[in-house]
Amino acid sequence: MDSSPLLAALFFIAATIIFLSFRRRRNLPPGPFPYPIVGNMLQLGANPHQVFAKLSKRYGPLMSIHLGSLYTVIVSSPEMAKEILHRHGQVFSGRTIAQAVHACDHDKISMGFLPVASEWRDMRKICKEQMFSNQSMEASQGLRRQKLQQLLDHVQKCSDSGRAVDIREAAFITTLNLMSATLFSSQATEFDSKATMEFKEIIEGVATIVGVPNFADYFPILRPFDPQGVKRRADVFFGKLLAKIEGYLNERLESKRANPNAPKKDDFLEIVVDIIQANEFKLKTHHFTHLMLDLFVGGSDTNTTSIEWAMSELVMNPDKMARLKAELKSVAGDEKIVDESAMPKLPYLQAVIKEVMRIHPPGPLLLPRKAESDQEVNGYLIPKGTQILINAYAIGRDPSIWTDPETFDPERFLDNKIDFKGQDYELLPFGSGRRVCPGMPLATRILHMATATLVHNFDWKLEDDSTAAADHAGELFGVAVRRAVPLRIIPIVKS
Numbered sequence: 001m002d003s004s005p006l007l008a009a010l011f012f013i014a015a016t017i018i019f020l021s022f023r024r025r026r027n028l029p030p031g032p033f034p035y036p037i038v039g040n041m042l043q044l045g046a047n048p049h050q051v052f053a054k055l056s057k058r059y060g061p062l063m064s065i066h067l068g069s070l071y072t073v074i075v076s077s078p079e080m081a082k083e084i085l086h087r088h089g090q091v092f093s094g095r096t097i098a099q100a101v102h103a104c105d106h107d108k109i110s111m112g113f114l115p116v117a118s119e120w121r122d123m124r125k126i127c128k129e130q131m132f133s134n135q136s137m138e139a140s141q142g143l144r145r146q147k148l149q150q151l152l153d154h155v156q157k158c159s160d161s162g163r164a165v166d167i168r169e170a171a172f173i174t175t176l177n178l179m180s181a182t183l184f185s186s187q188a189t190e191f192d193s194k195a196t197m198e199f200k201e202i203i204e205g206v207a208t209i210v211g212v213p214n215f216a217d218y219f220p221i222l223r224p225f226d227p228q229g230v231k232r233r234a235d236v237f238f239g240k241l242l243a244k245i246e247g248y249l250n251e252r253l254e255s256k257r258a259n260p261n262a263p264k265k266d267d268f269l270e271i272v273v274d275i276i277q278a279n280e281f282k283l284k285t286h287h288f289t290h291l292m293l294d295l296f297v298g299g300s301d302t303n304t305t306s307i308e309w310a311m312s313e314l315v316m317n318p319d320k321m322a323r324l325k326a327e328l329k330s331v332a333g334d335e336k337i338v339d340e341s342a343m344p345k346l347p348y349l350q351a352v353i354k355e356v357m358r359i360h361p362p363g364p365l366l367l368p369r370k371a372e373s374d375q376e377v378n379g380y381l382i383p384k385g386t387q388i389l390i391n392a393y394a395i396g397r398d399p400s401i402w403t404d405p406e407t408f409d410p411e412r413f414l415d416n417k418i419d420f421k422g423q424d425y426e427l428l429p430f431g432s433g434r435r436v437c438p439g440m441p442l443a444t445r446i447l448h449m450a451t452a453t454l455v456h457n458f459d460w461k462l463e464d465d466s467t468a469a470a471d472h473a474g475e476l477f478g479v480a481v482r483r484a485v486p487l488r489i490i491p492i493v494k495s
Helices: 004-026 048-059 078-087 099-109 118-131 134-139 141-161 167-184 197-211 220-225 230-258 268-278 285-316 318-332 340-345 347-359 392-396 440-457 465-473
Strands: 062-067 070-075 375-377 380-382 387-390 458-462 488-493
Touching (some): 048 062, 048 070, 048 392, 099 197, 134 440, 141 340, 167 268, 167 440, 268 285, 318 340, 318 347, 347 392, 440 458
Antiparallel strands (some): 062 070
16 A cells, blocks of 8 residues: 555644644744645735735734745734834845846845945935935926927827827836936937837836746745746846946946036936046945936836826726816916926825825835844734735725725825825835835826826827726736736827
């Protein structure tokens, strides 16, 4: 008689008993039963942020999940988010680093993944006080206005020919150009042109490869073998993008050396060149090229996703669209491009964007944190090395926080001071604490102004309204959670 099945069953039972006794002894947060080897990975499905939200209703706002051999705690309430990000922010300031991020040593150079130490502090200071200061943002708004005009011209052409606009594509090209103008005073790509698609394809490549589910991230023993080729492909895409950025930087440095008295440009590259030449900080050139890579990839993906969701919600809720149009008309009048300085006069536009961020946070689980030491939170032990995921999706749809949380209702923010700048833990699309997104000042300007340009100048109708509700409900999980079906709507010039 073959005893192998019996031995396997006994091994499984013994492993389960050992695991459960270990878990009770260490007083870890509760969570669903993890299977040997794979843990809870088979339970996640296509949209893990939704699964985690459902499980948190059973297991609570601190929940244990095992992703292969990677022990993870899911945070699903504002109170616990504040404990992690604020009260114990130093302990949970580490990063879990995906294998793709090791490409070109990005994990050792990028501000997003550096430990909170001197290099990170210098880069953070430069971002806050120089690159993303109010003065810098004001100086570069003329560059962004030009790119919004290009978006307007593209949509006008679509309107004239009666064809639908692929909002995701239009938002992606516009965001790339807005970012490129602000960073380099240059044009990244163009509408309806294959000649300038290389830059766009590189950005898409980096964003895609970083979001690919990779077994080596959950089973570190596989990392040296790179079984899915993620690291190899990431090296290619990261290398191409860094080479382009280095080209821009070297060209500007050479221009400054050749003509030191030339008028200064109003872009980020001018700030970077001044910092490098002043030698004020103990930072290398590669710190800045990797920072600009982060800004390009993070900014393009999240802004594209949020603009598409904003237009999707407004088209599906014509009364909200009409109210926003009326506000824009009252402030901008016949001006085609709404000025960034008009933002404080547009409370309903701000409310719309907040509501989009609540119901469709672009990164629903934020960037992973890691515990740098053992820490007790809410009576539970979170061991050193634990991955921490903040479920902004679950918090944004919690009925104990929000009335009718599944309803798109910007009015909820008109008499509500909750904002997404990191101080209100009910709304955390950009994170909070030490690791809050440094590019938030630029991202919010792009998101508000691109949405305003599309809404203010055109009426819109669905290309195919027979599947509109189903298409609107579908989500595609990745670095940012997109609509599963790209939004295609027909622009109509307002009479």
